[in-house]
Amino acid sequence: MYLNRNKNTTSWGNYPQVDALSQFIEREKDVNSLDMTKKLIARGLGRSYGDSALSKSIVNLEKNDYFISFSNEGILECTAGVSLESIISVFSTRGWFLPVTPGTKYVTVGGAIASDVHGKNHHADGVFSDHVESFRIFTGEEILECSKSVNPDLFYATCGGMGLTGIILTVTLRLLKIHSSYIIQSQTRASNFEDLMRLFEGSESEKYTVAWIDCLSKGEHLGRGVMISGEHATYDDLLGTKMQENPLKLCKSFPAKIPFNFPSFALCSESVYLFNQLYFNKPSSELDRALTTFDPFFYPLDFVSDWNKIYGARGFVQYQFVVPMKSSKKAIQEILERVSDKGIASFLAVLKLFGKESEGYLSFPMRGYTLALDFPIMEGLFEFLDELDKIVLDANGRLYLTKDARMSADTFHKSYKNVNKFKSVVQKYGCDRFFKSLQAKRLGL
Ligand SMILES: Cc1cc2nc3c(=O)[nH]c(=O)nc-3n(C[C@H](O)[C@H](O)[C@H](O)COP(=O)(O)OP(=O)(O)OC[C@H]3O[C@@H](n4cnc5c(N)ncnc54)[C@H](O)[C@@H]3O)c2cc1C
Incomplete structure (x- = not known):
């Protein structure tokens, strides 16, 4: 793990800017060395526009990018810092594509889950998390497996939860079969x-x-x-x-x-x-x-x-x-x-x-x-x-x-009707003691 301080850390909109210390995770074991004394927020490739991936203490996952396994049925397991660009580069020539993709391929799988991104096919295929079989997440104290049937409340709080439930570490995702590029x-x-x-x-x-x-x-x-x-x-x-x-x-x-x-x-x-x-x-x-x-x-x-x-x-x-x-x-x-x-x-x-x-x-x-x-x-x-x-x-x-x-x-x-449900899950798993972004502070999350 290594550290980097940047006085002008921003996301895609270049607003706001924050003086942030980033801790870069490369391997899962690096979570044990994180300085947890300040509230943290995970960050992928910083393609969110505002302050959801900003805080004075950032955990950067862009170097945490490894494929773990792939099955002939199109089930891919990878670390959360893998970018959609890498998935397309490696798997489209083998006949597999992303089931849902936003308008840029320079986002990580972890960021795609945390924002629960949509593409041009939402009317037909839903959001990114509809194609996620499971993920593993560091809640600040422990690493938990989550899916629609295992810790489902944490699963649904994490999909779209803007990093406030912890750090997604690995993801199992169903790819889409294609016959041409x-x-x-x-x-x-x-x-x-x-x-x-x-x-x-x-x-x-x-x-x-x-x-x-x-x-x-x-x-x-x-x-x-x-x-x-x-x-x-x-x-x-x-x-x-x-x-x-x-x-x-x-x-x-x-x-x-x-x-x-x-x-x-x-x-x-x-x-x-x-x-x-x-x-x-x-x-x-x-x-x-x-x-x-x-x-x-x-x-x-x-x-x-x-x-x-x-x-x-x-x-x-x-x-x-x-x-x-x-x-x-x-x-x-x-x-x-x-x-x-x-x-x-x-x-x-x-x-x-x-x-x-x-x-x-x-x-x-x-x-x-x-x-x-x-x-x-x-x-x-x-x-x-x-x-x-x-x-x-x-x-x-x-x-x-x-x-x-x-x-x-x-x-x-x-406007968000399930905020209380979200807050109670975050409290139940204790993530609120460790994770907070500038956006979360502003929104009282
Ligand atoms: C040109 C452009 C086009 C876009 N088009 C679309 C679109 O069509 N549809 C759409 O839905 N979005 C779109 N987006 C937004 C983008 O898909 C999301 O902001 C996405 O989350 C960015 O991923 P990232 O890896 O850069 O995450 P970041 O911007 O680094 O982080 C975004 C959020 O995810 C959290 N996060 C990141 N990694 C993790 C992790 N490992 N564990 C837990 N939380 C994590 C952060 O804390 C933060 O809250 C677009 C963005 C750009 C710049």
Whole structure:
């Protein structure tokens, strides 16, 4: 185990920053050498946006990355610091893929469980933890096995529990059988938000769906966007193409780098407006049903590593909320109107349709629509987001903890219905004596 002090430790949004001492775990036995006198929080690859993986004392697991076993039925056992990128690199060429993947592959398996991440297939396949057979977790005093049948309360508190139940050490996960490393993708333009909802609801039989929204559009075009759907290509889909020679070939893209923080004016509403015009009006030929590879389909943002620097040194927040089906249209249109009227540029605006409510006590998804917007930190932003929170609360929705850096304890407690259940499990296993993040303090968790 080794230590590292960094005065400006941050996560993906570069906000907030904390002077943190990190203890790096490489092997399971290293937990015995942890300094447990200060409250700790586990950290994977720091791809959460806000303060959930931040504290003055961090336990970093990115070096704890080993595969332990793999069965022909696709059951993988690995340590919690293994990244989704490593799993794809090793197993996709053998015909296995992740059952659920977020929009970046640079996250650890432990981080994916702690945030209970979702992908473009939530409506069909649920959250990451729906595919986890079991994990082992260090609660501060002991290492416990957890699954839906062994210590189930700790299992459901840990899935989506943002590291507050302890340090996940090893994970057994069910991978998805695939017959090619290609995706058949289709794209459809929608002229406003209602149109977009119609497209989503007519595409629930598709495995993957997601939409990009032009959040600067107004009036009858409010919420216009492009819906992207896809399926894993079968061998037959590749017949007659060069791809049939090696259907499981992994086509990797190598990310470009941004060497420094952009000045804050670089991402003004004018540049976002220009990008949105070009994206929405891309040639129809680009929308046609076509074969593509994993990286552009699942991980377009990974093409530029450190793209978070485009928001400048003050950082940014990602505002991701979910609202139930019946209040989705009104709430999302109202939020889009507020954003558009305010003229704040959100470079990214991603809409997904969720399936059933997740079982994790603090898991984010519920049946309904989720929208993610990025906002550079600027004066008045947090007050503006407080106003959006009210719309989300009135619609019986909630905000995603792994993106959050500023929600109030009141908003959190009003919107997450199983907080008391979560707290009682954390007390039962004694994890609250050892683990706390900046976010947990802010939210009174
Ligand atoms: C470009 C981009 C796209 C994204 N797209 C999506 C998306 O589509 N869907 C989605 O759901 N999320 C998405 N995310 C968020 C990301 O998937 C989650 O924040 C994920 O948890 C990050 O994993 P990490 O390993 O970097 O964890 P960190 O950011 O390091 O930590 C996140 C949380 O997990 C806890 N944690 C980490 N490791 C452990 C462990 N071993 N034991 C216990 N707790 C642990 C931390 O304490 C913290 O609370 C995206 C993020 C980015 C940057």
